Amino acid sequence: MSAAADPAHGGAYGPVRRKEDARFLRGQGTFVDDIRRPGMLHGAILRSPLAHARILSVDTAAALAHPRVRAVITGEMLQQRKLAWMPTLSHDVQAVLATDKVRFQGQEVAFVVAEDRYSARDALELIGVEYEPLPVVVDATRALDPAAPVIRDDVAGQRDNHIFDWSAGDRAATDAAFAAADVVVTQDMLYPRSHPAPLETCGAVAEMDPVTGKLTVWATTQAPHAHRTLYALVAGLPEHKIRIVSPDIGGGFGNKVPMYPGYLCAVVGSIMTGQPVKWVEDRSENLMSTAFARDYHMHGEIAATRDGRILALRARVLADHGAFNGSAQPSKYPAGFFHIFTGSYDLQAAYCEVTGVYTNKAPGGVAYSCSFRIAEGVYLVERMVDLLAAELGQDPADLRMANLLRPEQFPYTCPTGWEYDSGDYPRALHVAMDLAGYPELRREQAEKRARGEYMGIGLSFFTEGVGAGPRKDMDILGLGMADGADLRIYPTGAAVLSISCQTQGQGHETTFAQIVAHELGLSPDDVEVVHGDTDRTPFGLGTYGSRSTPVSGAAAVVVARKVRERARVVAAAMLEAAPEDLEWARGRWQVRGDPEQGRTIAEIAMAAHSSLELPDGVEGHLDAETVYNPPNLTYPYGAYICVVDVDPGTGAVALRRFIAVDDCGVRINPMIVEGQVHGGLADGVGMALMQVITYDQDGNCLGGSFMDYLLPTSLECPSWELGETVTPCPHHPIGAKGVGESATVGSPVAVVNAVVDALRPLGLRHADMPLTPANVWSALQGRPVRADVVSG
Amino acid sequence: MTVNGVSHTRDVEARLLLIHFLRDDLGLTGSHWGCDTSNCGACVVWLDETPVKSCTVLAAMADGRRVRTVEDLAHGGRLDPVQQGFAECHGLQCGFCTPGMMMTARWLLDHLPDPSTEQIREALSGQLCRCTGYENIVRSVRWASEYEASERGTGRRGAGQPGPAAGAGARPAGEGG
Numbered sequence: 001m002s003a004a005a006d007p008a009h010g011g012a013y014g015p016v017r018r019k020e021d022a023r024f025l026r027g028q029g030t031f032v033d034d035i036r037r038p039g040m041l042h043g044a045i046l047r048s049p050l051a052h053a054r055i056l057s058v059d060t061a062a063a064l065a066h067p068r069v070r071a072v073i074t075g076e077m078l079q080q081r082k083l084a085w086m087p088t089l090s091h092d093v094q095a096v097l098a099t100d101k102v103r104f105q106g107q108e109v110a111f112v113v114a115e116d117r118y119s120a121r122d123a124l125e126l127i128g129v130e131y132e133p134l135p136v137v138v139d140a141t142r143a144l145d146p147a148a149p150v151i152r153d154d155v156a157g158q159r160d161n162h163i164f165d166w167s168a169g170d171r172a173a174t175d176a177a178f179a180a181a182d183v184v185v186t187q188d189m190l191y192p193r194s195h196p197a198p199l200e201t202c203g204a205v206a207e208m209d210p211v212t213g214k215l216t217v218w219a220t221t222q223a224p225h226a227h228r229t230l231y232a233l234v235a236g237l238p239e240h241k242i243r244i245v246s247p248d249i250g251g252g253f254g255n256k257v258p259m260y261p262g263y264l265c266a267v268v269g270s271i272m273t274g275q276p277v278k279w280v281e282d283r284s285e286n287l288m289s290t291a292f293a294r295d296y297h298m299h300g301e302i303a304a305t306r307d308g309r310i311l312a313l314r315a316r317v318l319a320d321h322g323a324f325n326g327s328a329q330p331s332k333y334p335a336g337f338f339h340i341f342t343g344s345y346d347l348q349a350a351y352c353e354v355t356g357v358y359t360n361k362a363p364g365g366v367a368y369s370c371s372f373r374i375a376e377g378v379y380l381v382e383r384m385v386d387l388l389a390a391e392l393g394q395d396p397a398d399l400r401m402a403n404l405l406r407p408e409q410f411p412y413t414c415p416t417g418w419e420y421d422s423g424d425y426p427r428a429l430h431v432a433m434d435l436a437g438y439p440e441l442r443r444e445q446a447e448k449r450a451r452g453e454y455m456g457i458g459l460s461f462f463t464e465g466v467g468a469g470p471r472k473d474m475d476i477l478g479l480g481m482a483d484g485a486d487l488r489i490y491p492t493g494a495a496v497l498s499i500s501c502q503t504q505g506q507g508h509e510t511t512f513a514q515i516v517a518h519e520l521g522l523s524p525d526d527v528e529v530v531h532g533d534t535d536r537t538p539f540g541l542g543t544y545g546s547r548s549t550p551v552s553g554a555a556a557v558v559v560a561r562k563v564r565e566r567a568r569v570v571a572a573a574m575l576e577a578a579p580e581d582l583e584w585a586r587g588r589w590q591v592r593g594d595p596e597q598g599r600t601i602a603e604i605a606m607a608a609h610s611s612l613e614l615p616d617g618v619e620g621h622l623d624a625e626t627v628y629n630p631p632n633l634t635y636p637y638g639a640y641i642c643v644v645d646v647d648p649g650t651g652a653v654a655l656r657r658f659i660a661v662d663d664c665g666v667r668i669n670p671m672i673v674e675g676q677v678h679g680g681l682a683d684g685v686g687m688a689l690m691q692v693i694t695y696d697q698d699g700n701c702l703g704g705s706f707m708d709y710l711l712p713t714s715l716e717c718p719s720w721e722l723g724e725t726v727t728p729c730p731h732h733p734i735g736a737k738g739v740g741e742s743a744t745v746g747s748p749v750a751v752v753n754a755v756v757d758a759l760r761p762l763g764l765r766h767a768d769m770p771l772t773p774a775n776v777w778s779a780l781q782g783r784p785v786r787a788d789v790v791s792g
Numbered sequence: 793m794t795v796n797g798v799s800h801t802r803d804v805e806a807r808l809l810l811i812h813f814l815r816d817d818l819g820l821t822g823s824h825w826g827c828d829t830s831n832c833g834a835c836v837v838w839l840d841e842t843p844v845k846s847c848t849v850l851a852a853m854a855d856g857r858r859v860r861t862v863e864d865l866a867h868g869g870r871l872d873p874v875q876q877g878f879a880e881c882h883g884l885q886c887g888f889c890t891p892g893m894m895m896t897a898r899w900l901l902d903h904l905p906d907p908s909t910e911q912i913r914e915a916l917s918g919q920l921c922r923c924t925g926y927e928n929i930v931r932s933v934r935w936a937s938e939y940e941a942s943e944r945g946t947g948r949r950g951a952g953q954p955g956p957a958a959g960a961g962a963r964p965a966g967e968g969g
Binding site for chain 2: 018020025117198707720
């Protein structure tokens with residue numbers, strides 16, 4: 001039974017239209033670049049044209065002489081304030097403004113503050129920087145060559161480009177399972193570098209009040225509270241004198257989790273000039289310098305019996321982290337949650353090892369709706385299962401169905417230690433196959449093959465782990481991943497919920513109002529959701545990794561139930577009954593056995609603020625607060641089927657259909673859930689077919705604009721076909737799981753499996769993303785090309 | 793130039809982009825700056841009745857001409873049917889591309905009141921949305937088309953009962969089901 005059908009609740013779940021739409025539809029949103037402060041100045045960043053070079057000198061005299069320039073900040077100046085380097089989210093450091101060397105093209109070298117946007121840009125051209133070019137490493141597979149130049153010679157003791165070795169699983173048990181297997185299939189594959197490219201680029205307005213010493217930063221951040229702590233630690237400012245505001249955000253997708261040099265430069269600029277400073281990057285800056293995603297070079301091995309029982313999985317990964325290890329994930333996991341790579345199958349053993357390396361490319365790695373690298377893990381296992389199916393001559397749907405975890409195995413601990421909470425995997429796959437008309441599709445494919453036409457059907461089945469996370473295991477820079485929530489009930493019954501996470505388009509103002517309304521018998525219209533302002537909200541780790549509903553959503557439920565229990569005592573006093581004689585029904589407290597005697601939250605709230613005599617020890621009012629420390633991640637899952645038609649003569653892929661069945665537990669607002677899935681599917685199609693950030697051998701970024709970094713449009717995207725199953729999460733207070741990243745994680749491999757399936761009669765076994773016509777054609781000729789680097 | 797029916801006279805630098813003039817000089821921040829290269833369409837406004845990408849139009853080129861922005865879509869507190877469609881069909885998430893999408897959609901429906909799905913997709917294909925996967929934007933435009941048809945009394949649905957036609961999807965989102 002879904003919670004929505006529970007008569008003891010208010011019934012506020014459902015496709016409620018979004019509260020936030022009213023301002024966006026009228027052009028009245030407030031994005032960072034829309035903010036104007038009195039006396040505001042404008043910043044711009046001078047960036048390195050070279051990927052690796054020593055800085056010999058920086059001459060700012062001509063820029064400072066520009067009549068509209070107010071300040072020019074260099075790395076040397078920051079060094080004097082001990083601000084030239086900042087900590088990354090992976091316990092490395094990153095240059096705010098370069099002092100010794102530049103280490104990737106687009107790295108920040110100097111910051112100009114001027115009276116207007118255009119003058120700041122003009123002045124960049126007046127700064128003279130003398131560089132001594134150094135040899136460049138762009139290819140991760142060559143980063144550990146003994147002759148490779150050492151990129152991070154700023155780090156004491158660093159003599160190569162090695163960052164970490166990390167492993168998970170039982171190596172010996174996995175080796176034994178492989179030794180006993182009838183069939184072993186192996187494949188090298190690249191999940192190429194991609195970029196989240198939210199339509200709004202990154203930026204900030206920093207305003208230091210010289211009188212009060214209060215710093216306000218309006219910034220494009222997905223984690224305002226964590227950023228506040230970072231500013232305090234980096235700049236030595238008292239944390240209670242820092243206010244971070246995450247206003248309307250034009251998409252995040254993980255790109256706006258890290259701290260960027262531009263934010264800090266705006267702060268320093270405001271401190272130096274005594275005036276507010278706005279910095280907003282342009283599209284090229286966003287693509288070339290902010291958090292990229294993926295860049296995983298993977299070797300997969302799968303072991304099975306001849307009759308198709310999957311036994312074990314092994315993976316070896318080379319992870320390209322760019323010039324600074326700035327990937328954003330819980331501290332214990334340098335490869336994120338990649339080791340959920342056993343996916344949705346009942347395996348005996350699994351083992352993976354990951355090596356991280358530096359290259360002369362932009363920093364990042366964990367971004368773009370990947371659920372902390374589960375995207376890479378799902379891609380690997382789902383490609384391997386398809387390759388195994390081909391090897392065994394089995395239908396990939398049959399092979400999956402035979403090996404999926406069964407409902408009775410939950411809660412299930414996978415070979416690398418994750419405890420999956422709930423699921424009915426075969427049912428989800430059945431629903432997807434029914435929606436797709438799977439047998440008919442296979443018949444059509446056979447007919448087309450007989451006519452020499454190349455139609456492909458690709459499947460994927462993914463399991464996610466989202467909602468980081470339990471404090472004992474998960475922190476970011478030492479900050480545990482619990483979320484707070486405050487709920488105030490005004491005398492008239494109007495409610496104000498303050499949450500620590502915020503929306504970048506997910507619709508929190510609506511969904512979180514529904515959560516509270518549902519618990520308290522209110523209308524969502526009666527509940528205002530406050531978010532994105534550290535002065536007005538309790539501490540929490542922010543919106544990424546599909547964690548809002550699993551963590552902050554649970555906090556909202558818990559705090560609403562606290563209010564409800566407080567209301568019970570007041571209602572008892574109003575009804576002259578004992579609290580234990582009341583029951584919560586139809587959205588109000590009523591006397592058990594006498595439903596006529598009841599009080600709504602609005603009535604109780606007025607009484608709680610009145611002179612009504614309350615029992616000893618009970619204060620007035622109904623307000624409550626809570627902190628929610630999740631006991632486990634939530635494990636949404638889904639079954640996806642993609643249908644393509646491929647022209648082997650040109651390599652062009654036409655995406656005909658995409659069927660997505662998601663199970664994210666109880667759906668608070670199904671309209672918003674489906675919107676999240678739609679968007680993720682487009683991301684997956686983009687990654688599979690066109691998106692890649694490529695570098696040439698000199699380290700020039702070739703994906704630095706939307707002319708070069710291709711994103712799917714309305715023409716490349718089909719009309720998505722969605723289905724659902726609902727398996728409630730057993731440990732979440734309303735049975736919900738996260739969903740924001742599911743489709744981005746699960747969909748790319750369905751497209752790749754479909755294209756390979758189409759071309760299998762021509763001998764194609766594998767092709768790396770993105771499957772552009774040129775790349776498909778090259779793979780068909782037996783001469784696959786690396787899409788991430790230009791050779792020669 | 794005339795912007796949303798109001799005449800403005802300014803001396804501007806020759807290089808000033810129309811998008812920056814609208815946003816920074818006139819404070820009309822509904823139109824957004826997303827890519828610099830005419831690819832994303834977050835900056836789409838009308839110049840003399842034609843949608844243009846205002847990041848690649850100089851403000852001076854609009855001299856003596858009429859500009860219409862998203863701020864002019866609603867009138868007298870009443871949302872344009874295109875705006876209503878986007879709300880009804882969950883055609884927006886972060887809201888950054890939305891003004892440009894709506895300005896193009898309005899132009900499309902003015903010139904082609906009953907577009908097919910393919911024509912809607914074609915019309916929007918010069919603009920990017922990173923959140924919605926486009927499906928609900930297409931449904932939003934179709935909702936507006938059907939609403940306007942019912943208002944004219946020529947709709948396939950009865951007046952006052954507008955709504956999006958079911959998409960090809962197995963379970964259309966945004967229909968309140």
